[in-house]
Every structure is written in C-alpha cells, then in structure tokens.
Amino acid sequence: MQIQESELVRLLVDKDEKGFEYLYTNYSGALYGVVSRVVLDQDIADEVLQDAFLKIYNKIDSFDASKGKLFTWMLNLTRNLAIDKLRSKEMSQRRKSDQVGDAVYKLDRESTPSTEDGIGVRELLDQLDANQKQVMELVYFGGFTQSEAAEELNLPLGTVKTRVRSALIYFRKTLDVR
Secondary structure: OOOHHHHHHHHOOOOOOHHHHHHHHHHHHHHHHHHHOOOOHHHHHHHHHHHHHHHHHHHHOOOHHOOOOHHHHHHHHHHHHHHHHOOOOOHHHHHHHOHHHHHHHHOOOOOOOOOOOOOOHHHHHOOOOOHHHHHHHHHHHHHOHHHHHHHHOOOHHHHHHHHHHHHHHHHHHHHHHH
C-alpha cells in the first residue's frame, strides 16, 4: 500500500497508528543507515533510532511541507540525534570506561550497506559535481558537521557551506520542492 506524503503527515498529526506503522515500515531502514554511520555501536544506534521515531511522532506538528520533504525533515532530525548522542556525556563516559578512545569517532564507511538507494538519494548525489558530492557524503551520510567536513577535506569552512547550500538548492530544483 502506498500512502502519499501529505496523507502520511495527516495520519501522523492525527496520531493514527496506521500512519506510524507505515512510517516505520517504509523509512526505518534508511534512517537506521544514517544512524549506524554516525553511531557505530548497534545497541546505541537502535536506541537513537527509537528516539528518532519518538521525536518524529511528537514533533510532527512542527513539520512544514513548504520547506521541504518529510523524509528530508526526518533525516535531519535523526542525523542530529545521532550526532548529539555521539557527543553526549554518556558516550564520553562510556568511551573512557571501555577505553575505546578515538575509534568511536572514526566512521567505518565500508561496513554499512547503503540504504539510501531504495529511496533515490544516491541517484541525486550522483548528479552533483564531485566537490559537492564529496561534501554531502560527509555531512549528510557520514555524520560530520560542516566544520568537521572542512577539517577532514582541508577546505575553508565557507567553501564547505557553499557546496552544501548549492547542492541543497540543486536538490530542491530537481525535486521541485517549494
């Protein structure tokens, strides 16, 4: 069964169980892929995904379709939760007690198969020029902040911000998002 985005949002706003089931069934894989690239521990990634769906459910009223697609809103919300979890005191203490050290910050880009392909995000990325694609890979799928991406790529922060902005403008035009 296919539900249009506007209908799904309405169901979620109405706190309809059918809408939430559809949301989880159709989006959990993609959102988990993003979380697992940021948070390498599977148990913590599961926890972050659960927190993300709870936040989506509770904050759906703040979604504004005029600013973008539901998936993009959920992706950003989930990615931010994962980054917040990674930077939290709890994770800091866990790193110290487990003596994990710097390994927690390293992203294993090869171990998690891409789950974005099923929803077309990879195809959009492939349409970007190489510089924009490289930055978007780090920022949106690698869990890097723009500052971290600038450091990783040895680029000025302004350059990274410009590439992200121009890529997002391209996505909006391509997807005809108003």
